Amino acid sequence: xxxxxxxSIIAHIDHGKSTLADRMIQATGLVETRDFRDQLLDTMxxxxxxxxxxxxxxxxxxxxxGEGREYALNLIDTPGHVDFSYEVSRxxxxxxxxxxxxxxxxxxxxxxxxxxxxxxxxxxxxxxxxNKIDLISADIxxxxxxxxxxxxxxxxxxxLCSAKEGTGIDHxxxxxxxxxxxxxxxxEDPLKALIFDAxxxxxxxxxxxxxxxxxxxxxxxxxxxxxxxxxxxxEEVGVFRLEREPRKVLSAGEVxxxxxxxxxxxxxxIGDTITLEKNPAPAPLPGFKEVKPxxxxxxxxxxxxxxxxxxxxxxxxxxxxxxxxxxxDSSAALGLGFRCGFLGLLHLEIVQERLEREFDxxxxxxxxxxxxxxxxxxxxxxxxxxxxxxxxxxxxxxAFEPYIRASIMIPERYMGAVMELCLERRGTHSQFSxxxxxxxxxxxxxxxxxVIYDFYDKLKTVTQGYGSFDYDLLDYxxxxxxxxxxxxxxxxVDALCQIVFKEGARARALNACNRLKEEIPRHMFKIAxxxxxxxxxxxxxxxxxxxKDVTAKCYGGDITRKxxxxxxxxxxxxxxxxxxxxxxxQSAFIAILRSDDK
Amino acid sequence: MDGWFDGxxxxxxxxxxxxxxxxxxxxxxxxxxFLSEKMLEKVMASxxxxxxxMPDAEITIEAxxxxxxxxxxxALKALGFNRINLGVQxxxxxxxxxxxxxxxxxxxxxAVGHLRSAGFKNIGLDLIYGLKTQSMKEWIATLRSALSFQxxxxxxxxxxxxxxxxFDRRSHKNDMITLPEKTAAAHxxxxxxxxxxxxxxxxxxxxxxxxxxxxxxxxxxxxxxxPYLGLGPSAHSFDGKKRWWNVRSVKKYRAALEKGxxxxxxxxxLTTEQRHLESLALGFxxxxxxxxxxxxxxxxxxxxxxxxxxxxxIINGSAVPTRRGYLLADHLxxxxxx
Numbered sequence: 021x022x023x024x025x026x027x028s029i030i031a032h033i034d035h036g037k038s039t040l041a042d043r044m045i046q047a048t049g050l051v052e053t054r055d056f057r058d059q060l061l062d063t064m065x066x067x068x069x070x071x072x073x074x075x076x077x078x079x080x081x082x083x084x085x086g087e088g089r090e091y092a093l094n095l096i097d098t099p100g101h102v103d104f105s106y107e108v109s110r111x112x113x114x115x116x117x118x119x120x121x122x123x124x125x126x127x128x129x130x131x132x133x134x135x136x137x138x139x140x141x142x143x144x145x146x147x148x149x150x151n152k153i154d155l156i157s158a159d160i161x162x163x164x165x166x167x168x169x170x171x172x173x174x175x176x177x178x179x180l181c182s183a184k185e186g187t188g189i190d191h192x193x194x195x196x197x198x199x200x201x202x203x204x205x206x207x208e209d210p211l212k213a214l215i216f217d218a219x220x221x222x223x224x225x226x227x228x229x230x231x232x233x234x235x236x237x238x239x240x241x242x243x244x245x246x247x248x249x250x251x252x253x254x255e256e257v258g259v260f261r262l263e264r265e266p267r268k269v270l271s272a273g274e275v276x277x278x279x280x281x282x283x284x285x286x287x288x289x290i291g292d293t294i295t296l297e298k299n300p301a302p303a304p305l306p307g308f309k310e311v312k313p314x315x316x317x318x319x320x321x322x323x324x325x326x327x328x329x330x331x332x333x334x335x336x337x338x339x340x341x342x343x344x345x346x347x348x349d350s351s352a353a354l355g356l357g358f359r360c361g362f363l364g365l366l367h368l369e370i371v372q373e374r375l376e377r378e379f380d381x382x383x384x385x386x387x388x389x390x391x392x393x394x395x396x397x398x399x400x401x402x403x404x405x406x407x408x409x410x411x412x413x414x415x416x417x418x419a420f421e422p423y424i425r426a427s428i429m430i431p432e433r434y435m436g437a438v439m440e441l442c443l444e445r446r447g448t449h450s451q452f453s454x455x456x457x458x459x460x461x462x463x464x465x466x467x468x469x470x471v472i473y474d475f476y477d478k479l480k481t482v483t484q485g486y487g488s489f490d491y492d493l494l495d496y497x498x499x500x501x502x503x504x505x506x507x508x509x510x511x512x513v514d515a516l517c518q519i520v521f522k523e524g525a526r527a528r529a530l531n532a533c534n535r536l537k538e539e540i541p542r543h544m545f546k547i548a549x550x551x552x553x554x555x556x557x558x559x560x561x562x563x564x565x566x567x568k569d570v571t572a573k574c575y576g577g578d579i580t581r582k583x584x585x586x587x588x589x590x591x592x593x594x595x596x597x598x599x600x601x602x603x604x605x606q607s608a609f610i611a612i613l614r615s616d617d618k
Numbered sequence: 619m620d621g622w623f624d625g626x627x628x629x630x631x632x633x634x635x636x637x638x639x640x641x642x643x644x645x646x647x648x649x650x651x652f653l654s655e656k657m658l659e660k661v662m663a664s665x666x667x668x669x670x671x672m673p674d675a676e677i678t679i680e681a682x683x684x685x686x687x688x689x690x691x692x693a694l695k696a697l698g699f700n701r702i703n704l705g706v707q708x709x710x711x712x713x714x715x716x717x718x719x720x721x722x723x724x725x726x727x728x729a730v731g732h733l734r735s736a737g738f739k740n741i742g743l744d745l746i747y748g749l750k751t752q753s754m755k756e757w758i759a760t761l762r763s764a765l766s767f768q769x770x771x772x773x774x775x776x777x778x779x780x781x782x783x784x785f786d787r788r789s790h791k792n793d794m795i796t797l798p799e800k801t802a803a804a805h806x807x808x809x810x811x812x813x814x815x816x817x818x819x820x821x822x823x824x825x826x827x828x829x830x831x832x833x834x835x836x837x838x839x840x841x842x843x844x845p846y847l848g849l850g851p852s853a854h855s856f857d858g859k860k861r862w863w864n865v866r867s868v869k870k871y872r873a874a875l876e877k878g879x880x881x882x883x884x885x886x887x888l889t890t891e892q893r894h895l896e897s898l899a900l901g902f903x904x905x906x907x908x909x910x911x912x913x914x915x916x917x918x919x920x921x922x923x924x925x926x927x928x929x930x931x932i933i934n935g936s937a938v939p940t941r942r943g944y945l946l947a948d949h950l951x952x953x954x955x956x
Contacts, residue, residue: 572778572824576846576848576855583892583899586948
């Protein structure tokens with residue numbers, strides 16, 4: 021029987037994970053060089069463009085070692101972003117080892133650390149791989165030193181490669197076979213299969229990606245999802261090659277898929293355990309967690325008659341993204357729409373972008389917010405993910421907001437700037453460590469709301485791109501919060517209100533007013549933009565009326581040009597929303613969360 | 619220069635039998651008075667040989683003050699021109715210098731004198747205003763100088779900078795040359811009211827006529843979708859549905875025609891929506907306004923609002939811009955078309 025190795029590649033963004041995966045696929049001959057397109061595993065346009073992996077994917081690579089022994093190497097590709105850390109943890113739980121990829125020029129980054137800890141938590145064999153050794157800026161010795169000191173791994177084991185050039189790939193494959201232990205688990209025990217991802221296929225329904233820990237599953241078996249106790253009859257099992265490849269059975273140790281008439285991916289839960297209806301496992305595999313959204317925002321169609329089409333788009337989108345939650349919502353300013361919950365800001369952006377691109381929706385997304393908790397004077401406790409429902413301030417006895425522990429890794433010279441940024445963002449309980457010379461890791465407890473408020477961009481700016489960032493959710497902590505209203509020509513615009521930290525409210529209000537001033541085009545009348553808390557105006561800006569909009573000459577040759585300009589303006593106007601008498605562009609609703617100095 | 623004429627002669631042949639009688643002819647685009655009398659004669663001859671003009675046709679030539687001697691004025695009259703558009707720009711030498719003009723105020727005054735002496739009864743003066751260095755007082759002085767010649771027509775172009783013009787290249791910041799918007803608007807309104815008080819009709823954003831008959835018959839065609847034929851490099855034509863335009867470069871223009879090819883560079887056929895949008899865009903620039911056929915039920919709200927704001931008046935079912943409405947003529951169409 022073939023031997024099996026289950027492994028994943030973990031890396032900081034841009035360290036070459038997808039390229040290495042591609043080279044391994046090529047090296048094992050699964051795909052002819054001429055059929056090759058870059059980043060095979062990132063199948064979505066958005067993944068290719070952004071260079072990120074959103075969904076977990078698996079592929080089974082055939083491998084024959086020097087002595088002619090055959091292996092099935094199951095590579096499980098994991099999402100590379102903190103928003104999807106639970107998905108990553110389930111993918112890692114399906115492996116016995118990981119390749120920890122480090123860019124020879126960039127060195128160890130915050131996400132490398134986070135990934136390492138995740139792999140350690142699952143007690144995986146960790147093989148350090150130093151990539152991009154072909155770069156002129158590559159510093160292999162320094163990277164080795166970091167692997168030794170920052171990560172505490174044996175740098176002598178580190179494999180040198182250049183995924184781009186294709187050098188060192190054989191060593192990587194050999195290491196996978198030699199160092200990663202084969203899977204344990206008996207085929208004779210009751211079935212335990214861990215769901216690490218699910219994809220929607222319009223013809224087959226949900227394709228569940230899973231790792232079999234024990235037992236066997238065949239077509240025709242009745243399976244049970246242990247979390248929700250739903251039963252399904254298995255139609256097909258198989259392994260992932262470039263396409264799905266049906267098999268007669270999936271057995272302990274293997275990674276593959278199950279198709280069983282599950283309608284949508286939301287009917288499955290990542291991390292759930294599949295067992296057999298007859299002879300069920302006594303207990304599910306550990307580590308299951310119901311993922312909860314942490315960032316919330318509303319989406320509305322730009323044109324109110326496109327609401328139906330948005331409903332359909334969301335329902336279709338949801339087939340393939342169990343993490344997105346949404347419910348009907350309505351706004352006085354924007355009409356009917358949906359309140360949505362996301363795993364993080366990246367998830368939010370992906371949802372927005374895919375709805376616009378793949379489902380051709382023209383959307384307005386309001387500025388994202390976190391979930392707040394309030395203790396009321398009557399003893400009730402309310403949780404709010406939409407600032408519109410901020411309770412009457414007179415009834416609030418205590419307010420709470422979610423905190424994270426932020427880990428930031430930077431070259432030492434940026435420490436002052438990063439400290440300043442974190443303190444400004446209400447960071448507390450700072451801790452430092454100097455994993456290696458010249459580098460520093462800073463940890464802060466910080467409100468999640470501050471991360472949403474343009475933190476990534478700010479961090480990038482103050483560290484000139486050298487800062488890397490990762491976070492874990494901590495808990496809810498008491499806070500002093502107020503609701504900031506935005507008024508356009510004296511009318512409150514519900515879709516623009518925010519819950520903010522009281523002490524920084526004035527600055528936030530001023531920033532929002534200034535951003536809106538930049539976003540809202542001039543009208544034929546003056547527009548007053550005001551920020552208010554309760555009845556008190558705390559910030560103001562004005563969009564002046566335009567007094568003249570006419571060209572002097574309009575003769576034979578000017579008419580076409582003039583009309584084309586008008587057509588362009590009309591098109592732009594379609595992307596705007598009338599709020600009272602003011603035309604507000606789509607981008608304004610999210611712009612209020614952009615901080616000023618660009 | 620001759621290359622251009624060779625091309626023109628060929629282009630004329632292209633279109634010669636396709637049209638009925640023309641009631642206007644406009645020789646312009648640059649300053650054709652720069653051409654020698656002999657050349658102008660040839661141009662007119664080639665046109666009149668193949669196209670038919672009505673007896674009372676409006677025949678205009680664009681003239682540069684430098685080019686107008688008494689002799690030239692007589693020659694133009696003899697060639698059949700009955701309307702002159704004189705590029706005076708200003709009666710202030712400092713302003714003329716800023717504008718980079720070759721002529722002086724005195725040249726302009728002399729030119730008008732020669733044209734009057736030659737018997738021209740329909741003279742239009744082109745003026746430019748709205749420069750940052752030009753005070754309202756100075757501008758009114760130029761207008762007064764212009765009025766002293768009792769011109770039948772005045773075009774007052776407020777300097778607006780479009781990309782790629784000389785002014786745009788000279789400074790990156792437009793506002794170094796043009797007035798701030800608020801002042802520009804005030805100057806525009808003052809110009810209109812000054813000239814209307816003197817008896818002129820403000821019949822288009824930049825155009826004034828001493829009476830209705832003296833409004834430019836030719837230019838009005840551009841504004842109400844009347845067909846027109848344009849000849850020469852970069853000329854635009856319109857047949858009621860389709861618009862087309864010639865290549866810009868004289869060299870390419872000539873080369874195409876020499877090889878027996880059309881010098882047309884591009885064309886478009888107006889869709890119903892495009893035509894509607896143009897009717898709005900052009901209509902709000904003129905005293906005729908936008909006719910009821912272009913105002914649907916959905917326009918009611920915008921109409922009422924703009925009437926209330928004093929930007930439009932309803933006259934015989936047409937939406938007619940007020941003086942302040944002219945100032946926003948490029949914006950109004952956006953509020954009317956869906």
